Amino acid sequence: MNIRNITAGAGLLASSLLLAACAPLQFGSQSSEPEADQAKNVIMIIGDGMGPQQIGLLLAYAKQAPNSVITDGITAFDRIADNGRIGVSMTHANDNLIVDSAASATQLATGQLAGAEMIGANADGYTAESILERAKRLGKSTGLVSDTRITHATPAGFAAHQSHRSLENEIAEDLLNNDVDVMLSGGLRYWIPQSANDAQSEARQQLEALTEGSVRIKSKRKDDRNLIAEALQKDYDLAFNLEQMNQADDKILGLFAYSALPNGIVESQTKNDPERTIPTLKEMSEKAISTLAKNDKGFFLMIEAGQIDWAGHYNDTGTMLHEMLRMNETLNYVLDWAASRDDTMVVVTADHETGGFGFSYSANNLPHAMDLPGDVFEDHQFKPAFNFGDVATLDKLYEQKASYGDIFYSQFDALSEDEQTPANLARIVNAETSFEITEAQAARVLATEDNPYYAEGHSYLSSKTVPKMDVNGAFFVYQTDDNRQNLLAREVAEQQNVVWSTGTHTNTPVLVFTQGPAEAIEPFGSILHHTDIGQHAMEALAD
Template identity: 35%
Template sequence: MLKSTAWQHDNGLNPFNPMVKYLGTQRVKNVILLIGDGMGFSYTTGLRYFNHDSNKGIMNPTIFDQYFVGTQSTYSLDTESNITDSAAAGTALSTGYKTFNGALGLNIDKQTVPTVLEYAKFRGKSTGLVGTSQVNHATLAAFAAHIESREQYDQIADDYLDERIEGKQKIDVILGGGTSYFDRKDRNLIEEFVRNDFGYVTTLQELVTNNNEMLLGLFAPIELPKQIDRGQTVPSLAQMTKAALERLQQNPNGFFLLVEGSQIDWAGHDNDIVGAMSEVKDFEAAFKEAVKFAVNREDTIVIATADHSTGGMSIDRNDNYRWNPSVIKSITSTPFVIATRLHETMDMETLKYHMHFPLHDADLEIIKSTLEMEVEDTKEALINVINHYSSTGWTTKGHTGEDVPIYAYGLNRHLFSGRMENSDIANILFQIMD
């Protein structure tokens, strides 16, 4: 359990020691921070192409374009790698301290450091975590856990319930995936959350009708299906964001809400442009929901950024000079789902239900040959075909080290302009909440 003494700094007032005092600040009541995991500039540029209906004319800006203010550097302080992982980047964004890869809520010396979510709770605000991964995954966990390894999923889930700030639950609203980490043989955290006055929901209908101010919503054993694959029982990121805002705004002291578009990154790791565009669209809708909440308010800041970029996505490949998002739009499921159904049916006709563009016989033969292998092999074959026909390029299956965008709307928006370190974002949030 976190003690109140953990919040005392040497000046007896603040739990942080920013090197810079930011000018022109006003205290904010509500903070909404959205992180598109893995969402570098190529993804938001791709979204602009994706939203454009033809090959002609000036492209309309996306909602991100309207609120672009700056960029942030993503590197960690890892001694063995100069490219960050999500844990180190999340920790920088949540604490103001760059750290080593894999660390959650710890500085480079492995000391526990407070997060902006925890500080919001300390200041009497309500807090929320929303994502499309398991809710105890790296980026989300970096705002509410203090542990050396991001892989300790059970311990992270335990800490969400067990740790308190000034005797109160650390997190008031938790929405995403991860049932398997909360209902375990050694411990049923779901029952314990309910005993601590939380509502518990597992479907969109339950989310909409539940009236609990504190809420745990787990909609999948691990991660949620990608947006393009979701059925009607699983909420979108925007629907979870709206549900969280409806509850958190009831606190007269305000709130801190973190919303993560978790699987932009996972699609990038797979070099899966269908999944990537699906998840960026999901994140775009959540950002719109956050801005909608903040419109006509003078007490709220909305920030959207990324922890890093993933995959080295390129809007073109092989010197074609023509990216073709119409191919992506004609596909109704992710390559993983299509591959799974192909293996279930062993019938190439299944492709016609999911991919509505013509394939050459050679491509069909390659895909067919993988049905004698694993689902993963078929998925990879489909990804390669889709990347070819859409002319999407990739440079890596891992993270990339370039700067990523910052978008902001509302009170103190100007503070996030220009180029900064990822850790600066947390230091600004500490100050404007103080």
């Protein structure tokens, strides 16, 4: 049953919370053939934090893991590479060596240089038109999909204009005012009034009826503005769970979590559960495309696989593999949908690389000498000088049962204070991963020190006591508690043949994959900057 109709009939929302309605979505009635160098539809897929190294992890798993779930060894990146073009893009923001997700998304969306952490503005701070806004101006439908929050930096860069990425309350207002046709993600907390935090309030009762208990109701707004009510007045169908999303039509606002959607490990464990209420990234993308494709004039859609970045920040290789598998599944669906079409351009890239990840050979666990049947080794044994990594490690990474974040926040931190011991941390880690740690290693993970980078009032650096990083501490900026995850990664690094250089972003150029009309994708097959991607994508949008 349609939520919009239920809500209107039941009168669940007080009229005082509603703004004047905007005109409903109008689809074009005439189809138009794009020029040879243009596309009616543009789908941009962004793997947040997905540098060449992260793609390399997926490729290694698909092609080398003895028990890979990608049984034919062919990834979505193999497919798009075979049918399109590959380029390389520099990611830096204006006057910076390294970029954050907000500036990078803004550059991809607008084709203009942006300053660090700004949203939808050029380097001088002026509002910059995005490809989504251009598509809307051309009469096309528009959509944003993310497995993080719809107000997070990447989707925000395409449909909001704010001085800083942290202004998520204001970003939510911008997204709504921009009348984006389909928005599917998490982040309910920025859309509901402050009064919803009162369990007895009318707003809380209305939201509980709307969400059917599917989403935690807690507001982070500082006012009593109800953007859910305003969305109804703008003729959106609302969705807070998978069933509601499947029933929604034409204009959809889907908010399926208080903050972010579940991570890739949780998604893989629950996707076949018939009681599951949260859609997968693939399911959200499928719903967005099927809805937006009703417009004869075409559409623009941005899809973000956003938690690759989060796994990279915390140096969590097993979770990052699952995030790349989520990206792979979603991209395979998009490529399947576009396979029979000549009017659609697909652009796949990353906003930046996160973590400085890589497999590396080491002096740990040196290989034993062994005999080989070949004539070259008739008088010699095969004995490499270093440990170049066992492919079985890839299967062990896939077998990880919980992210490092869940190991700490959901399990270790849930223990009473006197039970938060190195022995209990080792027990939890060893139960959830295939890379065991000792009690002594767990003690190192839990060690603390006075914050050497203390900055009073800083969002991330204001704690006086922090996990003890020892090496490169300045590059692990998310200090409080989160750095325990990075320390755990260091303790298992030798077993995984994995190295991480940072807890933040690197300026490693990222790959750009494109598929679509030959003349439209031609400019993408070179060395680019993200502003070039934005400009070329906008030029490819058919009038």
